[in-house]
Amino acid sequence: MDYAILTGLVLVSGVVLALVAQWRGWRPSLLVVLAVGIGFRVLIMVTSAIDTWQPVDFMESFKPAGEAILNREDPVLGSEGGWHFLPTIPYVYGLLLWLGIPWEIGGRLVTVVADIALIPLVGKLAGGSKASLRAFQYACNPLAMLVAAVHGQVEPVALAFGVAAFVVARGPGAPDRPGITNDPVALVRQRVSALGLGGGVVREALAPRPGERATLRRALLAGLLMGLALCAKSWPIWLIPGMLLLLPTFRARVVAFVATGIAPVFFLVTLPVFAGTSLSQIPEVIHVIQDIRPIVGEWGYSAIMVGGDWTLSPEIATFGTRLIYVTMLVVAFLWRRADPVDLTTALLLAFMVVTPRLGAQYLLWFMPFLVARPTRFAWPAIIGVSLWAGYGYLYMTQFDTNTWWALHSVWAQCSIVLLPILALAMPWGRRVPKATAEPPDAGPRVPLPASA
Numbered sequence: 001m002d003y004a005i006l007t008g009l010v011l012v013s014g015v016v017l018a019l020v021a022q023w024r025g026w027r028p029s030l031l032v033v034l035a036v037g038i039g040f041r042v043l044i045m046v047t048s049a050i051d052t053w054q055p056v057d058f059m060e061s062f063k064p065a066g067e068a069i070l071n072r073e074d075p076v077l078g079s080e081g082g083w084h085f086l087p088t089i090p091y092v093y094g095l096l097l098w099l100g101i102p103w104e105i106g107g108r109l110v111t112v113v114a115d116i117a118l119i120p121l122v123g124k125l126a127g128g129s130k131a132s133l134r135a136f137q138y139a140c141n142p143l144a145m146l147v148a149a150v151h152g153q154v155e156p157v158a159l160a161f162g163v164a165a166f167v168v169a170r171g172p173g174a175p176d177r178p179g180i181t182n183d184p185v186a187l188v189r190q191r192v193s194a195l196g197l198g199g200g201v202v203r204e205a206l207a208p209r210p211g212e213r214a215t216l217r218r219a220l221l222a223g224l225l226m227g228l229a230l231c232a233k234s235w236p237i238w239l240i241p242g243m244l245l246l247l248p249t250f251r252a253r254v255v256a257f258v259a260t261g262i263a264p265v266f267f268l269v270t271l272p273v274f275a276g277t278s279l280s281q282i283p284e285v286i287h288v289i290q291d292i293r294p295i296v297g298e299w300g301y302s303a304i305m306v307g308g309d310w311t312l313s314p315e316i317a318t319f320g321t322r323l324i325y326v327t328m329l330v331v332a333f334l335w336r337r338a339d340p341v342d343l344t345t346a347l348l349l350a351f352m353v354v355t356p357r358l359g360a361q362y363l364l365w366f367m368p369f370l371v372a373r374p375t376r377f378a379w380p381a382i383i384g385v386s387l388w389a390g391y392g393y394l395y396m397t398q399f400d401t402n403t404w405w406a407l408h409s410v411w412a413q414c415s416i417v418l419l420p421i422l423a424l425a426m427p428w429g430r431r432v433p434k435a436t437a438e439p440p441d442a443g444p445r446v447p448l449p450a451s452a
Contacts, residue, residue, distance in 0.1 A: 001397040003047040007150065008394055010040055014140035015383060021140075022379075027132045030120060037119045037139030041112045044149035049104035053397050058152045063103050066093025072276040076285045084288060086267045087275055088231035089154050108152040115148035115156035118368055121163045125341065126372040138371045142386040143364055146393050153361035154232050161229035162239045163368050166341065169222035169246035169256065171215075212249060219252035223259025230264050234289065235365065238351065241332065242344035292321065299358035299415045308409035320356025327354045335431050342427040345369040349381075349426045353419050360389040370425065381425035384418050 001007075017036070020026075028036075065075040065083035068090065075083040075090035083090055089110065096106035123135030138144065148156045226243055229236040240260060244253045268285070271277035277285065294317035296302035297310050305316060331350045335343040348366035352358070363385040370378050388411075396407045 001053045001394060002051045004394040004398065006047060007044055008390065010044060011142035011145060011386065011390060014040060014142050014145065015386070018137040018140040019379070021133055021136050025133070026136065027129075028136050030123075030132065030135070033119060033123070033132060033136045033139050034116070036136065038116055040140070040145055041115060041149045044145050045105070045108045045112050048150045049102070049108060054104065055151050058107060059103075062093065062107055062152065062154075065090040066097050066103075066107075069094030069275060070097055074271060074275045074277040074281065074285065076288050077277070077281060084291070084293075085154075085233050086231045086264060086289065087271065088228070088263075088267050089157060091274065108149060111148040111152050111154060111156045114154075114160040115144050117160045118144070118156060118163060121160065121167060122368045122372050124167045125163055125368065134372050134374075138368060141367060141371065141382070143360075143367060143382070143389055146386070146389055147361045147364045150393055151361060153359070153364075155361045155364045158229045158232035158236050159364065159368055161225050161232065162236045162243075165222045165225035165229065165239070165243050166246060166344075168218055168225060169243045171218055212251065215247070215249060215252050216255050219247050219256040220259050222247070223256035224262060226256070227260045227263035230260065231267050235362075238328070238347050238365075239344060241347070242340040245340040245343065292317065294318075294357075296320070296356045298412050299355065300353070300419055301416065302356035303412040304416055308412035309405075316356050320354070323354045323356075324351060327351070335427075337432065338427065338430050339373070341369055341373050342430045345373065345375075346426045349422050352422050358415075360392055363389060373427070375425050375427050375429075377421060377424040381418075381421050384421050388415060388418060 021028075061083065065087075068075040068083075069087070075087045076085075092110055093107065096109065097103065099106075101109070119135050119139045122138040123131040126134035144156065147153050222243055226236065226240060229239065240257070244256055247253050247256055268282065271282065271285065272279060294312050294314045295310055296313050296316045297306040297308060302313075302316050302320065306313065327350050328347055331346050332343070335346045338346070345366055348369065352363065352366070355362070367382070370381065392408075392411055396404055396411065399407065
């Protein structure tokens with residue numbers, strides 16, 4: 001990577017600004033926040049675009065997916081590198097290529113624009129008096145800059161739609177709304193009590209209450225946005241529970257859940273129209289999208305087990321997948337009474353702790369939620385994963401292939417150090433009902449000068 005020093009200076013500057021903003025209690029205007037976020041990302045995007053080093057998947061998977069759309073081929077089955085998600089993003093890639101925008105800029109433009117959109121959304125998600133501070137801290141987030149502007153990975157696109165779905169589902173007002181329970185057991189009891197055992201149960205369940213139509217419209221929009229997040233990648237499925245729990249009524253949750261499937265189904269069934277996919281190939285497309293490739297060795301315990309080398313291990317991948325599902329159920333139970341944003345943060349951080357396979361871009365999943373509602377160990381986690389990812393993006397790319405592999409082995413195994421930090425960053429103090437929980441915006445606890 002030719003501009004590693006410049007990129008590193010920008011990332012370090014972002015961390016310093018974010019911590020100083022926390023210490024000094026800055027509340028910058030949205031214009032200032034966006035100026036900082038756009039400036040950082042555009043600078044890194046431009047230098048990355050003219051760099052002699054380009055990410056392998058960015059060139060050999062993402063670009064062929066866009067070219068497949070231009071050639072009216074299925075991006076999942078027809079592109080050389082294979083696109084393992086719905087064709088939504090390749091449609092955008094194809095449009096940018098058709099417009100003649102150089103790929104090194106156009107491919108990153110998609111993710112940089114999405115990440116810029118995330119900046120005010122994080123502020124909205126945080127709410128309250130510190131909304132602008134949290135937006136500023138995300139604007140300065142080093143991992144977000146690496147993933148969006150260097151790698152061009154599509155996580156920011158999925159997050160932009162996913163976080164927007166959370167903001168819409170919560171609606172206007174303060175983040176914490178008294179009187180609304182998120183405990184699934186209590187919700188079922190409320191529904192049974194409200195409906196009774198008499199006739200007309202279905203009609204009673206489906207008929208909107210007076211004044212509920214606005215809530216149902218909000219639920220519809222939130223579901224559509226979450227569906228678009230799923231069109232970018234499949235992992236936002238872990239965001240759906242939090243979005244549903246932000247909605248105040250059973251009917252609204254049903255509407256949002258159904259609406260979540262509209263966009264994915266649309267982009268799937270229209271493949272024959274827009275990508276030339278035959279009807280007989282659609283089951284194969286679904287199979288490829290659903291397939292979990294058993295590549296391990298990049299992260300955590302699987303890296304220790306295989307010596308830090310990429311390995312095709314169905315045994316470790318199967319064990320890890322089952323461990324993820326069990327962990328998600330346990331976390332969902334422990335945080336069943338928590339704010340839905342905290343529940344989502346806990347789910348995503350727990351995923352990072354137990355997953356057997358991971359790309360550095362996965363670590364962005366929890367970032368908007370953790371920045372919006374920081375915990376005691378939020379900034380140790382943010383700085384830790386940013387240092388780990390930055391070493392891979394900036395330092396390891398300076399060397400030839402053999403040296404890169406040698407460094408990769410150590411780098412991957414060192415990720416085990418981050419697992420307890422991520423576990424500590426979970427919102428452990430917010431598992432209790434809102435009425436007795438600690439203030440939701442406690443802020444990151446970082447060493448500060450005595451005058452703070």
